[in-house]
Amino acid sequence: MLLTEVPEFCGAEQIRANRAKDHPTGLKIYAMVDWHKEYASIFGEVLNQNPCTGNKAGGLLNITIKSLGAIVKARRGLWPTGATVVVFTTGNGTTIGRCNNPGHQTCFQYRVFEKMLQDLDISAGNMIEGTESIVEVGTRAL
Numbered sequence: 001m002l003l004t005e006v007p008e009f010c011g012a013e014q015i016r017a018n019r020a021k022d023h024p025t026g027l028k029i030y031a032m033v034d035w036h037k038e039y040a041s042i043f044g045e046v047l048n049q050n051p052c053t054g055n056k057a058g059g060l061l062n063i064t065i066k067s068l069g070a071i072v073k074a075r076r077g078l079w080p081t082g083a084t085v086v087v088f089t090t091g092n093g094t095t096i097g098r099c100n101n102p103g104h105q106t107c108f109q110y111r112v113f114e115k116m117l118q119d120l121d122i123s124a125g126n127m128i129e130g131t132e133s134i135v136e137v138g139t140r141a142l
Contacts, residue, residue, distance in 0.1 A: 004034045005049055005088070011064030015071055054092035078104060091121070104141050 009016050013033045017026035034046075040047040040077045047063075060066045092112060106122035107113045113123040122141055126132030 005070070006032060007063065008067050008070040009033050010047055010067055011036075011062070012071055015068075052092055089121070089124075099137035106137075106141070 009029065013029055017029040020026035025128060034084060037047045038054050055066060060069075083106045086108055089107070090107050090112070091103060104121040105119060106124050107116070108128050110123065112124045113120050113125065122135045122137065124132075127134060127137055
C-alpha cells in the first residue's frame with residue numbers, strides 16, 4: 001500500500017511512526033509531516049485545517065478524527081518508497097494530495113469532474129454506472 005495524503009497523518013503521525021519498519025523510518029514520517037506543514041504555511045494555509053467541507057458534512061469534526069480513520073488503511077511495517085504514478089481519488093474535488101507526487105487526480109462524480117476540468121485528470125463515473133470496468137478506466141490513466 002502506498003500512502004500519499006500526508007494531511008491525513010496530522011494528529012496521528014505518532015501512530016504512523018510507531019507502525020514504521022524501524023525507528024529511523026518513523027522519524028522520517030515526522031519529518032515528512034513537518035515539511036508539509038511548513039510548505040502549506042508558505043501559502044498561508046494551516047495543514048491541520050483539513051478536512052474539507054464534504055468531510056465535515058459527513059460528520060468529521062477535525063483532522064485528527066479523519067487521520068485516525070485513515071490509519072485503518074495502513075498496516076505495520078511502513079517503508080519510505082517511491083512510485084511511478086499515484087492515482088488519487090477525490091470526493092468533492094480537493095487537489096491537495098497531488099502537490100508533491102506525479103499522478104492522476106480522479107473522481108467518481110460527474111458533477112465534480114465537470115466543475116474541475118482544470119484540476120482533475122480522469123472521470124471514473126462510468127465504473128459506478130457499470131458502463132466501464134476498472135481495467136478500462138485504468139487503461140485510460142496510462
